[in-house]
Each structure stands twice: as C-alpha cells, then as structure tokens.
Amino acid sequence: MSETTRAFAVRLMQDVWETFDPAAVPRFYRADMVGHHRAQALTRDDVVRRLEWDRLHFTDAVYDIRDIVADTDRFAIRFVYACTLVATGQRFTTEVNYFYRLRDDRISAFWLLSDADFDYKATA
Structure with missing residues (x-):
C-alpha cells in the first residue's frame, strides 16, 4: 500500500467531504477529472455543486471509514x-464505496457505488 496515497485519501475526506468545503476541491481534483455515478458522468x-447541496441539506455528518x-x-x-436530513430531522445512513484514479497528485477519475440511489447533480 502506498502510504502517500493513503494519506491523500484521509486528507480528501477531512478537508473536502467532512467539512463540505467546495473551496478545497481544486487541491484534490484535477480540472479535467471525470467521475461516474450510476448513469451520470x-x-x-x-x-x-454536490458539496454545496450537501451543506444545505445535511447536518451532523459522520464518515465512518471502514x-x-x-x-x-x-x-x-x-x-x-x-447524517441528519435538515428537511425532516431524520437520521440517514448509507454505505459508500469510491474508487479513485490519480494523476499528477490529484484525482483524475472516480467511480462511486452506494446503496442509496441519489442524483449526484442535484442543485440547491
């Protein structure tokens, strides 16, 4: 296992996803990266936009890395x-698997599998 790559993965979760911080995205994702979630490119x-949407709709987010x-x-x-859904106050849980490809120390591609069906491109 590459410890450098593992450390990158941990920083990605801490700096981008746990904080829903869209400003951190350019430090981790290449401008030309391509992602895949179900039929969505x-x-x-x-x-x-996903981070901005998440920030508005989820609170108390916890990422339990397995x-x-x-x-x-x-x-x-x-x-x-x-997380807690802001609209209803209900707790929501899903298992998620991401597969990432790196180029020049940033994400060039990813594939997402989740047991929850959602629109990655949802807007606020």
Whole structure:
C-alpha cells in the first residue's frame, strides 16, 4: 500500500467531504477529472455543486471509514455515511464505496457505488 496515497485519501475526506468545503476541491481534483455515478458522468464542477447541496441539506455528518486500499496512482475507500436530513430531522445512513484514479497528485477519475440511489447533480 502506498502510504502517500493513503494519506491523500484521509486528507480528501477531512478537508473536502467532512467539512463540505467546495473551496478545497481544486487541491484534490484535477480540472479535467471525470467521475461516474450510476448513469451520470460527472465533472469537477459537479463535485463542487454536490458539496454545496450537501451543506444545505445535511447536518451532523459522520464518515465512518471502514477501509482504504491504496496504490501509487489509485485508491479505494469504503465508509458508512450518516447524517441528519435538515428537511425532516431524520437520521440517514448509507454505505459508500469510491474508487479513485490519480494523476499528477490529484484525482483524475472516480467511480462511486452506494446503496442509496441519489442524483449526484442535484442543485440547491
């Protein structure tokens, strides 16, 4: 396992996803990256919009990382995501698996599998 890549994965979760921080996205994702979630092809702008949407609709987010598998140019991360839905106050939980490809020390591609069906491109 690449410790450098594993450390990158941990920083990605801490700096971008746990804080829902769209300003941190350029430090981790290449401008030309391509993401995949079900039938959706995603851009870096879609990642930014997803974080903005999440910030408005979720609170008390917890990312329980269960496993990280890393090599020099790729990693997979499996976690259980839990949050409170702002609209209803109900707790929501889903298991998520991301597979990332790196180029020039940033994400060039990712694939997302989740047991929850959602629109990655949802807007506020």
